[in-house]
Amino acid sequence: xxxxxxxxxxxxxxxxxxxxxxxxxxxxxxxxxxxxxxxxxxxxxxxxxxxxxxxxxxxxxxxxxxxxxxxxxxxxxxxxxxxxxxxxxxxxxxxxxxxxxxxxxxxxxxxxxxxxxxxxxxxxxxxxxxxxxxxxxxxxxxxxxxxxxxxxxxxxxxxxxxxxxxxxxxxxxxxxxxxxxxxxxxxxxxxxxxxxxxxxxxxxxxxxxxxxxxxxxxxxxxxxxxxxxxxxxxxxxxxxxxxxxxxxxxxxxxxxxxxxxxxxxxxxxxxxxxxxxxxxxxxxx
Numbered sequence: 001x002x003x004x005x006x007x008x009x010x011x012x013x014x015x016x017x018x019x020x021x022x023x024x025x026x027x028x029x030x031x032x033x034x035x036x037x038x039x040x041x042x043x044x045x046x047x048x049x050x051x052x053x054x055x056x057x058x059x060x061x062x063x064x065x066x067x068x069x070x071x072x073x074x075x076x077x078x079x080x081x082x083x084x085x086x087x088x089x090x091x092x093x094x095x096x097x098x099x100x101x102x103x104x105x106x107x108x109x110x111x112x113x114x115x116x117x118x119x120x121x122x123x124x125x126x127x128x129x130x131x132x133x134x135x136x137x138x139x140x141x142x143x144x145x146x147x148x149x150x151x152x153x154x155x156x157x158x159x160x161x162x163x164x165x166x167x168x169x170x171x172x173x174x175x176x177x178x179x180x181x182x183x184x185x186x187x188x189x190x191x192x193x194x195x196x197x198x199x200x201x202x203x204x205x206x207x208x209x210x211x212x213x214x215x216x217x218x219x220x221x222x223x224x225x226x227x228x229x230x231x232x233x234x235x236x237x238x239x240x241x242x243x244x245x246x247x248x249x250x251x252x253x254x255x256x257x258x259x260x261x262x263x264x265x266x267x268x269x270x271x272x273x274x275x276x277x278x279x280x281x282x283x284x285x
Contacts, residue, residue, distance in 0.1 A: 038067060038068040038071065039067060039086075039087075041071070042067055042068070042071035042084065042085040042086070043084055043085065043086040044084060045084060046081065046082060046083070046084055046110070046112050047112070048112065048147065048149070049081075049112075049113070049114060050114070051149070051150070052114045052115070052116065053114065053115040053147050053149075053150060053151070054112055054113065054114055054115060054118075054147040055112070055113065055114075055115050055118045055144065055145065055146065055147065055225060055229065056110070056111065056112045056144070056145030056147070056206060057110070057111040057112075057118070057122065057142070057143070057144055057145070057221070057225070058108055058109070058110050058111075058141075058142070058143040058144075058145075059108065059109050059111070059125075059129075059140075059142055059214070059215075059216060059221070060088055060090070060091050060106060060107070060108050060136070060139070060140035060141050060142070060214050061091075061106060061107055061108075061109070061129065061134040061135065061136050061140055061214065061216055062091060062093050062094060062095045062096070062106040062107065062134070062135055062136070062137070062140075063095060063096075063107065063129070063132045063133060063134045063135070064095040064096055064132075064133065065132040065133075067085060067087065067107065069132070070085060070107070070128065070129075070132050071083075071085045073128045073131060073132070074109075074125070074128055077124045077127070077128055078124070079121065079124055079125065079128075082111055082112055082113050082121050083109060083110065083111055083121075083125060084109070084110040085107060085108075085109050085110075086107070086108050086110070087105040087106070087107060087108075088105055088106050088107060088108040089105050090106075090139065091105065091106030091107070091108070091137070091139045091140055092104065092105070092106065092137075092139060093105055093106050094137065095135065106139070106140070107134075109125060109129070111125055112145075115147070115229060118225065119222050119225075122218060122221060122222060122225075123218050123222075126216060126217070126218040126221070127218075129216045130216070134216045135216075136213075136214035136215060136216060137214065138213075138214075139214075140213075140214025141210060141212065141213065141214050142212040142213065142214055142215055142221060142224070143208055143209065143210045143212075144208070144209045144212070144224065144225055144228055145202065145204070145206035145207070145208050146160075146206055146207045146208075146209070146228060146229065146232045147205070147206055148205050148206055148207055149205050151232070151233075153201060153205070153207060155235070156207045156232045157199065157201055157207050159231050159232055159234050160199050160207060160209060160228070160231055160232060161199060163231045164198065164199065167198075167209070167211060167227075167228075168198070168211060170212075170224070170227075171211055171212050171213050172213040197210070198210055198211035199211070207232065209228055212224055
């Protein structure tokens, strides 16, 4: 169809006929076809690079820049093997007002790399997002996938579940009032296919943590990932009836002293305030 329109346009020009309407239609079709090709390339799914433990990250955001411009910079930064970029219908765009059908949607960048290299890749991604003045709203979230190919999925899930009270204290309070809650057990987590829980077992052999508020700040995201991977990697198995306090779990995992000190102060504030922000209903034993 596009070839025929181009041929017709060339014929009309050759015979000095009016081509205004036809030329506009051809240009629009070329633009749409180019946009579709860019979306297909940018949104191509990425998988693990090798057998090493990996981390996956999904960052929801908005930007006035086009998807093609953002992904071009990801490619220039050497990130095409690690990054996919798609539009996200769950995020309303407030920075773009164009003619494309998806200009009312925000973006989601999906990152995957080994646990060893994820910080370096994440830093490059955040630098590109900063260049394009990426912003987040209350619609946006940050999702982290913990690779369970070489881990005990049940153990990772239960470790994170036991730490839920601590983890929710580290995110914005409005996340508690969203549809994100918790599963009662791992069986329910694997059976329910709806994405509306804070911690869930995914179909791609990962445990996904969806409770964090949206952010494009490298340090905030990197610290969150470090905490989650440390908790997930703890090997002590808990019995179903065991109660493990966030403080005892914090003592058991290996975090740098300055990071542990900051989290410990948050736990202390919980006690000092004498209130729970409803966290007791989010803890599953």
